[in-house]
Amino acid sequence: xxxxxxxxxxxxxxxxxxxxxxxxxxxxxxxxxxxxxxxxxxxxxxxxxxxxxxxxxxxxxxxxxxxxxxxxxxxxxxxxxxxxxxxxxxxxxxxxxxxxxxxxxxxxxxxxxxxxxxxxxxxxxxxxxxxxxxxxxxxxxxxxxxxxxxxxxxxxxxxxxxxxxxxxxxxxxxxxxxxxxxxxxxxxxxxxxxxxxxxxxxxxxxxxxxxxxxxxxxxxxxxxxxxxxxxxxxxxxxxxxxxxxxxxxxxxxxxxxxxxxxxxxxxxxxxxxxxxxxxxxxxxxxxxxxxxxxxxxxxxxxxxxxxxxxxxxxxxxxxxxxxxxxxxxxxxxxxxxxxxxxxxxxxxxxxxxxxxxxxxxxxxxxxxxxxxxxxxxxxxxxxxxxxxxxxxxxxxxxxxxxxxxxxxxxxxxxxxxxxxxxxxxxxxxxxxxxxxxxxxxxxxxxxxxxxxxxxxxxxxxxxxxxxxxxxxxxxxxxxxxxxxxxxxxxxxxxxxxxxxxxxxxxxxxxxxxxxxxxxxxxxxxxxxxxxxxxxxxxxxxxxxxxxxxxxxxxxxxxxxxxxxxxxxxxxxxxxxxxxxxxxxxxxxxxxxxxxxxxxxx
Numbered sequence: 001x002x003x004x005x006x007x008x009x010x011x012x013x014x015x016x017x018x019x020x021x022x023x024x025x026x027x028x029x030x031x032x033x034x035x036x037x038x039x040x041x042x043x044x045x046x047x048x049x050x051x052x053x054x055x056x057x058x059x060x061x062x063x064x065x066x067x068x069x070x071x072x073x074x075x076x077x078x079x080x081x082x083x084x085x086x087x088x089x090x091x092x093x094x095x096x097x098x099x100x101x102x103x104x105x106x107x108x109x110x111x112x113x114x115x116x117x118x119x120x121x122x123x124x125x126x127x128x129x130x131x132x133x134x135x136x137x138x139x140x141x142x143x144x145x146x147x148x149x150x151x152x153x154x155x156x157x158x159x160x161x162x163x164x165x166x167x168x169x170x171x172x173x174x175x176x177x178x179x180x181x182x183x184x185x186x187x188x189x190x191x192x193x194x195x196x197x198x199x200x201x202x203x204x205x206x207x208x209x210x211x212x213x214x215x216x217x218x219x220x221x222x223x224x225x226x227x228x229x230x231x232x233x234x235x236x237x238x239x240x241x242x243x244x245x246x247x248x249x250x251x252x253x254x255x256x257x258x259x260x261x262x263x264x265x266x267x268x269x270x271x272x273x274x275x276x277x278x279x280x281x282x283x284x285x286x287x288x289x290x291x292x293x294x295x296x297x298x299x300x301x302x303x304x305x306x307x308x309x310x311x312x313x314x315x316x317x318x319x320x321x322x323x324x325x326x327x328x329x330x331x332x333x334x335x336x337x338x339x340x341x342x343x344x345x346x347x348x349x350x351x352x353x354x355x356x357x358x359x360x361x362x363x364x365x366x367x368x369x370x371x372x373x374x375x376x377x378x379x380x381x382x383x384x385x386x387x388x389x390x391x392x393x394x395x396x397x398x399x400x401x402x403x404x405x406x407x408x409x410x411x412x413x414x415x416x417x418x419x420x421x422x423x424x425x426x427x428x429x430x431x432x433x434x435x436x437x438x439x440x441x442x443x444x445x446x447x448x449x450x451x452x453x454x455x456x457x458x459x460x461x462x463x464x465x466x467x468x469x470x471x472x473x474x475x476x477x478x479x480x481x482x483x484x485x486x487x488x489x490x491x492x493x494x495x496x497x498x499x500x501x502x503x504x505x506x507x508x509x510x511x512x513x514x515x516x517x518x519x520x521x522x523x524x525x526x527x528x529x530x531x532x533x534x535x536x537x538x539x540x541x542x543x544x545x546x547x548x549x550x551x552x553x554x555x556x557x558x559x560x561x562x563x564x565x566x567x568x569x570x571x572x573x574x575x576x577x578x579x580x581x582x583x584x585x586x587x588x589x590x591x592x593x594x595x596x597x598x599x600x601x
Contacts, residue, residue, distance in 0.1 A: 284452075284453070285451045285452070287391055287403070287405045289453075290391045290449060290451065290453045291391065291393065291403045293453040294376060294391070294393055294447065294449050294453045295344045295393065295401055295403075296343075296344050296345070296374045297315050297316045297344075297374045297375060297376035297447075298313065298314075298315050298316075298344055298376070298393045298394070298401070298446060298447060299313070299314050299315065299316065299323060299341045299342060299343050299344070300312075300313060300341070300342045300395040300398070300400045301313065301314055301323075301325060301329055301330070301339060301340070301341055301342075301351070301365070301445070302339070302340045302342070303329060303330055303332050303333045303337060303338070303339050304332070304333065304337055304338050305332040305333045305334045305336070305337035305338075306334065306336065306337065307332070307334075308332040309332055310329065310332050311395060311397075311398045311442050312325055312326060312328075312329030312330075312395070312442065312444045312445045312446075313325065313329075313393070313394035313395050313442065313443055313444065313445045313446030313459070314329070314341070314365065314445045314446070315376045315445075315446065315447045315455065316373050316374060316375050316376055317364070317375055317376075317494060317498075318373075318375050319373050319375060320366070321366045321367040321368060321370060321373060322354065322364055322365075322366050322494075322498055323341065323351065323364065323365050323366065323367065324362065324363075324364055324445070324458065324490065324494050325362075325363055325364075325365065325444075325445030325458075326361050326362065326363065326444045326445040326458065326460055327356045327357060327358050327360075327361045327362055327363040327428075328361060328417075328418065328444065329363070329444050329445045330353055330356060330363045330365060331356075331358075333353070338350070339351045339352065339353070339365055341365070341367050342400065343370075344400070344401055347370070349367040349368070349369065349370045350367070350368075351365040351366060351367045352365060352366060353365050354366050354497060354498060354501065355496075355497030355498065355500070355501040355502060355503070356497065357493060357497065357502070357503040357600040358418065358425065358426045358427075358428065358600075359427075359428060359429065359503075359505055359570070359600050360428065360430075360485070360489065360490075360493045360503060360505075360570070360600070361417060361418065361428035361430065361460055361485065362458070362485065362490055362493045362494065362497070362503070363497070364494055364497045364498055376447060376449075376453075376454075376455055377452075377453065377454045377455065378454060378455050378487055378491060379449075379450055379452070379454035379455055379456040379487060380456070380487070380488065381433065381456050381457060381486035381487045381488045381489075382486075382488060384408055384411060384433060384450070384456050384486075385408065386407075386408050386409065386410060386411060387407050387408060388407060388408045388450060388451070389405065389406075389407055389450070389451055390405070390406055390407060390408055390435055390437055390448050390449065390450060390456070390457075391403060391404070391405045391437065391448070391449050391453075392404045392405070392406070392435070392437040392438070392439055392443060392446065392447075392448050392459055392482070393446050393447055393449070394439070394442060394443035394444075394445075394446030394459060395442045395443070395446070396438075396439075396440035396441065396442040396443050397440060397441065397442050398442055399442070402443075404437045404438040404439070405437055406435050406436040406437030406438070406480075406482075407435065407436060407437075408433060408434070408435055409434040409435055409436050409481075410433075410434035411433055411434070412431050412432075412557075412571070413431070413432045413433070413434045413483060414429070414430070414431055414432070414563065414564045414567035414568070415429075415430050415432050415461060415483050415567070416428060416429055416430070416563050416567075417430065417460070417461045428460075429563065429566045429567045429570050430460060430461070430483065430485050430567065431486065431489070431567045431568065431570070431571040432457075432460070432461070432483035432484060432485060432486070433448070433456070433457045433483065433484045433485075433486055434481065434482070434483055435448060435457075435482045435483075435484060436480040436481070436482070437482060438478040438480070438482070439459050439462050439478050439482035440462070440477050440478050441462075443459045443482075444459060444460060444461075445458060445459070445460075446458075446459045447459070448484040455487050456484075456486070456487050457484030457485060457486055457487055457490075458484055458485040458487065458490050459482060459483075459484050460483060460484060460485050461482070461483040462478055462479075462481060462482050462483070463479065463481035463482075463483075464477075464479070465479050486571075489570075489571060492573060502599055502600055503600040504574055504597045504598065504599060504600060505570060505574075505597070505598050505599075505600050506569055506570060506572050506573060506574045506575075506576065506595035506596070506597060507538075507539070507569070507574075507595065507596045507597065507598050508538070508539045508540045508545075508569060508578075508593060508595065508596070509534065509535035509538020509539045509540045509541060509596055510523050510524075510533060510534050510535065510538070510540045510545060511523070511524045511526070511527045511528060511533040511534075512524055512562040512565065512566075513525075513562070514562045514563075516550075516562065518550070519552070519560055520550040520551060520552040520559055520560065520561075520583065521550070521551045521559055521561060521562040521564070521565035522548070522549075522550050522551075522562070523540075523545060523546070523547050523548060523549045523550075523551070524547065525547050525548065526547075532547065533547045534546065534547055538596060539593045539594055539595060539596045540593060542593065543580070543591040543592060543593035544591055545580075545582065545591060545593075546584065548584070549582045549583070549584050549589075550582060550583045550584075551565055551580055551581070551582045552581050552582060552583055552588075553579075553580065553581030553582075554568040554569070554578055554579075554580060554581075555568075555578055555579050556579065556581075569595065572595055573595070574595050574596060574597035575594060575595060575597070576594070576595050577592060577593070577594050577595075578592070578593055578594075578595060579591075579592055580592070580593065
């Protein structure tokens with residue numbers, strides 16, 4: 001490496017062999033003694049004193065505890081320069097040499113003859129790296145610290161090299177040709193360090209940090225020879241004990257996992273999160289609260305007769321066992337059929353008809369021998385407003401305890417139902433409550449309750465998409481148009497049926513022309529028996545109504561047909577006073593009358 005010195009032919013660096021030493025510090029082969037004598041070096045600083053003249057050179061070197069510290073290497077003189085002779089030898093200029101200074105002719109101090117020269121210490125220069133890479137030291141053949149090499153063979157230290165005989169040139173020393181040397185033993189605590197010899201220095205000069213790993217320069221491990229057998233057996237026993245403990249722990253863990261799998265249905269069983277059981281009740285005005293309160297009072301009726309059978313719904317009126325339902329529900333039983341009542345809890349009981357009326361489509365049946373009946377509270381249909389929430393309960397298509405909810409869609413909706421006989425005796429005229437709560441065949445006779453679980457109507461008819469209005473009879477399902485008899489009318493009729501077995505109808509004493517297509521209800525020209533259309537001394541006759549008059553209003557509400565006039569009148573009780581508006585010969589008149597009474601069928 002260039003250290004700032006002038007360029008030119010570089011001198012070779014050599015180390016002078018000291019007395020009592022063998023080896024080489026240079027990369028080239030050892031030179032003969034004559035060559036090394038010629039290629040001497042001189043000290044670049046203060047001359048080093050000669051060893052004690054009374055001590056032989058070999059003994060002086062052996063007595064040194066450590067080799068002399070490496071001195072700075074000095075360059076080999078160039079051609080023509082004087083080469084100093086080794087210490088103890090007279091300086092004799094050779095051919096082509098030049099002394100260090102010109103001879104002093106006068107021998108004037110401090111100039112004089114050359115004095116003794118101390119031999120230069122050996123030069124400790126690292127070996128140059130060859131062009132093809134870093135030299136790799138030979139494989140380690142040392143010991144493991146116990147006098148045994150890595151293969152288990154005892155190693156005897158090599159014989160020391162014989163000390164050079166004074167006056168003879170030392171034998172050629174080649175670090176690579178020497179026998180294997182014992183490995184460096186690390187310095188032990190408390191022991192004096194062992195000075196490294198030339199061979200050990202050569203080992204360090206040949207160290208390659210990137211080479212293959214050799215014996216670690218650390219505290220030697222246990223002996224690897226034949227005497228390591230008992231210790232290896234002890235280690236094998238420890239391994240076996242550890243394996244047994246591991247097997248015991250693994251067995252316990254496996255048993256626990258197996259028990260868990262057996263109790264919980266396996267590790268792959270899917271268990272979805274779920275809320276716990278809710279024991280809290282519901283608000284009384286919620287659908288659930290209403291249904292919970294009303295269901296125990298609702299029953300299912302199974303009716304069978306000689307010609308037909310059917311299913312309907314009813315609800316308990318009192319503790320005596322009276323149950324209100326529709327007339328068309330019990331009609332198939334006739335006079336000799338069977339009626340069975342099934343309560344919400346599943347109990348059944350036979351029932352018989354107490355009274356029925358086809359004009360109102362209401363009937364009352366009674367069960368006997370049943371205790372613990374819970375009557376359903378009755379509301380007031382006059383208090384109902386459009387939009388009020390309602391709940392319908394029944395057994396549509398024989399599905400008992402079915403609950404549906406909706407609102408009141410309209411009030412005083414005039415409807416007619418029945419008429420299968422053709423003579424009009426089975427036609428029902430209802431001033432109904434309309435609801436969108438789903439009602440289907442089988443709901444007939446069931447209660448329509450308000451938010452307080454009180455009955456405000458009796459579910460009686462639905463508007464079907466294919467067959468118009470009707471009361472059961474095989475219509476299609478609900479389309480959101482259901483009709484219920486107002487409870488105010490149902491209560492009056494039920495009381496009459498329980499007390500007398502028959503219901504009374506309010507009348508005005510006229511025969512209507514049902515073929516009239518104009519707006520309003522027209523009084524006919526003749527009665528059913530061929531007489532006058534206005535009953536003599538009847539309510540209409542007393543009010544001044546004549547044949548051919550057209551009734552257009554009832555209590556201020558418009559009337560558009562004869563059926564609608566009948567519905568309006570039957571929504572009242574006999575004896576009620578009504579204000580009627582009519583048209584006679586193009587003139588509008590207003591009359592007041594008191595409703596009469598007739599027996600129903």
